[in-house]
Amino acid sequence: MIVIPAVDIKDRKCVQLVQGDPERKLVELEDPLKVAERWVDEGAEMxxxxxLDRAIYQKNTNVDIVxxxxxxLEVPVQVGGGIRTVEDGIDLIDAGAYRxxxxxxxxxxxxxxxKLSKxxxxxxxxxxLDSKGGKVVIRGWRERTEHSPVDIGKTLEEKGAGSILFTNVDVEGLLRGVEIDTVKILVKELNIPVVASGGVSTYEDILKLKETGVEGVVIGSALYKNLLDLRKCIEISKGD
Incomplete structure (x- = not known):
């Protein structure tokens, strides 16, 4: 399992939000590139x-930073936020994004x-796939669908998705631990890799997610608030 530090960008700064609320910043740091380089220096492999501005407001104010x-950086970088067209995706891949x-x-x-996978x-x-109350939510978590993560995951796998990023909105940004039931189901039901995100706040959380068989785990707030040490997280993720 790979540990993937999060670098979320808003107003040209690196931030961590509480429950995705743009008005509730848990962390705000200047120079996202310097932050990204720090994580790589500490051992991040991705x-x-x-x-966030592109995702929430459809503004392109951070594209040059991304x-x-x-x-x-010399490590793979997965990039998200406001990618709404095939052309948007190709543009970022051409710029050097891993996925x-x-x-x-x-x-x-x-x-x-x-279309993009082709x-x-x-x-x-x-x-x-962002889940709240067991249903996938979209548009910055503001709109609820009537579909489960597994149902949509299977559909998108058939369409050519190469991997899934699953975020449990119910625990994201709260630093209260992970909820792994849906993660287990996704790993079991899908044939493509699953990366988990949301709620990681202890080393035990990392072990729990590792046991589910996920490809990786995205960690944000717990690293920025110094609740977890990245080197130790990586060590745990690679242990037997």
Whole structure:
């Protein structure tokens, strides 16, 4: 299992939000590139970069920062946030992104996954499934669908998604621990890798997720608040 530090960008700064609320910043740091380089220096083998302004407000104010990160760092970077067209995805892949993450656009129109995977290869296309109360939510977690993560996951796998990023919104950003039941089901029911996100706050959480068989875990707030040490997280993730 791989540990993937999160670098979320808003207003050209690295932030961590509480429950995805743009008005509730748990962390705010200058120079996202410097933050990303810090995680790599501490052993990160992959990074998770999200452009929150593009995702929430459809503003392209951080695109140059994102592209600078993916072109500068020597580790794979998965990029998400406001990728709404095939052209958006190709643009980021061309800039150096390891894989791009489609969220609302994929849930609303699974055809975009099929088209993009044909253009860049399915291993470069990840789909974000955000779950609240057992149902997938979209549009920055503001709109609830009537579909379970497994149902949508299977559909998007058929369309060419190469991996799934699963976030449990009910625990995300609260630093109260993970909820693994849905993660277990996704890993069992899908044939593509699953990366888990949301709620990781202890080393035990990392062990719990590792036991589910996920490919990786995205960690944000717990690293920024110094509740977890990245080197130790990586050590645990690679242990027997």
């Amino acid at each position: 990074l998770h970069v999200v452009d 592209k600078n990160i993916v072109s500068t 791009v993450i489609l969220g609302t656009s994929a849930v609303k129109d699974p055809g975009i996954v099929e 253009e860049v290869g399915k291993e470069r296309v990840m789909v974000a």
